[in-house]
Each structure stands twice: as structure tokens, then as C-alpha cells.
Amino acid sequence: MLRKLYDWTLSLAARKTAEVWLAVIAFIESSVFLVPADVLFLPMALARPARAYRYAIVATVASVLGGIAGYYLGLFAFETLAKPVLSFYGKLDEFERLRACTSEDTLILLLVTSGLSHLPPIKVVTILAGVAQVSFAFFVISCILARGARFLALAWALQRYGEPIRAFIEKRLGLLAGLAAAILIVLFLAIKYLGSSTGFSC
Numbered sequence: 001m002l003r004k005l006y007d008w009t010l011s012l013a014a015r016k017t018a019e020v021w022l023a024v025i026a027f028i029e030s031s032v033f034l035v036p037a038d039v040l041f042l043p044m045a046l047a048r049p050a051r052a053y054r055y056a057i058v059a060t061v062a063s064v065l066g067g068i069a070g071y072y073l074g075l076f077a078f079e080t081l082a083k084p085v086l087s088f089y090g091k092l093d094e095f096e097r098l099r100a101c102t103s104e105d106t107l108i109l110l111l112v113t114s115g116l117s118h119l120p121p122i123k124v125v126t127i128l129a130g131v132a133q134v135s136f137a138f139f140v141i142s143c144i145l146a147r148g149a150r151f152l153a154l155a156w157a158l159q160r161y162g163e164p165i166r167a168f169i170e171k172r173l174g175l176l177a178g179l180a181a182a183i184l185i186v187l188f189l190a191i192k193y194l195g196s197s198t199g200f201s202c
Helices: 002-014 018-029 038-047 049-076 078-088 092-101 104-117 122-132 136-161 164-198
Strands: none
Touching: 002 018, 002 038, 018 038, 018 049, 038 049, 038 136, 049 078, 049 122, 049 136, 078 092, 078 122, 092 122, 104 122, 104 136
């Protein structure tokens, strides 16, 4: 099923309505869809480099709005809507593990890492943020910063280097973004540990 979804999403880049579809995919990716908007964004930005930043902004705005929808699914409709969606995609166990061991401060960090690198998956974290009732203002700000950084960085790389960078992005961007997310997590835990050991809390 995932391969078919991936191929279908990729095929949307050739349509005249590709920009609309980019917004749709970026929106639903944040709460109910499995394939990341990057799959559609990459060929679109390569085909029309002059519009790369425009596409990045469209994807960012739609992704943030989708994140807000996921937040409210977790806040008001977890049992009736969000839980069946997570179960359908096989993400419910991962959600429950995060729910059991994640405090509000670590969840805030996960909002950033998921926006940058899909670790953990965006839909899992946005729904969890709603369930945990994380500050809505901070939630929105973190979504804008993390998702905006991802799409704008992709737009810059594609506009500057064009097709030669595509293979690198498709094969290694996830790894690099995952390493960046891991560094953020290690720094956060180090600061938290040092702060607690010295009596300082941020």
C-alpha cells in the first residue's frame, strides 16, 4: 500500500494542479496521511526552480495548518477519530509508547525534531501534543520554525544545485536530518541533566 501511495503522490507533480495538491498533501500528512509532502515538493521545485521558495511557503503553511488539525484531533477526538487513524497506519503502539514516557518538555523537543526530520512521524507528535494539551501558541510556533526550516532548506538546495542534488537529498537527507534531530535531543537531555544536577532549571 505504501508503494502505491508513494507513486500516486509522485504522479501529482505532473498535473496542472500540482501546487494545490502540494498544499493538500502537506496538510493531511500532518494528521492522517502516510507519505511526506517532500515526495511531491522535490520534483515540483526541480521542474520550476524559480518557484521553489513559493512552493516551500505553500508547503509550510499547509503543513502547519495540518498540524493544527492533528492537534485538535488529539485534543477533542482522540478516541473517535485520531486513534483509528493511528491504528490504521500501524502507529498506535508507537503513539502509546511516547504517550507513556514523554513529558511536556520532551514533547516540545519532539515537535521540532518531527518537523525537521519526521522523527517521530509528524502525525504521531501533533496528535500527542493535543492529547497532552501542550501550549497551543508554542505548538504553532514550533511547527512554523521546524517545518519552514525543512522546506526552505530544500528549496535553497534545489534552486542552487538543481538535479544533481536530488539523488543526494532522496538518499541522505533523512539521515542528515535524523542526525540533526539526534544532536538536538542529546543537547536537550544534557542541558536538562546538568540543570537538575546543579539545581538550575530552565
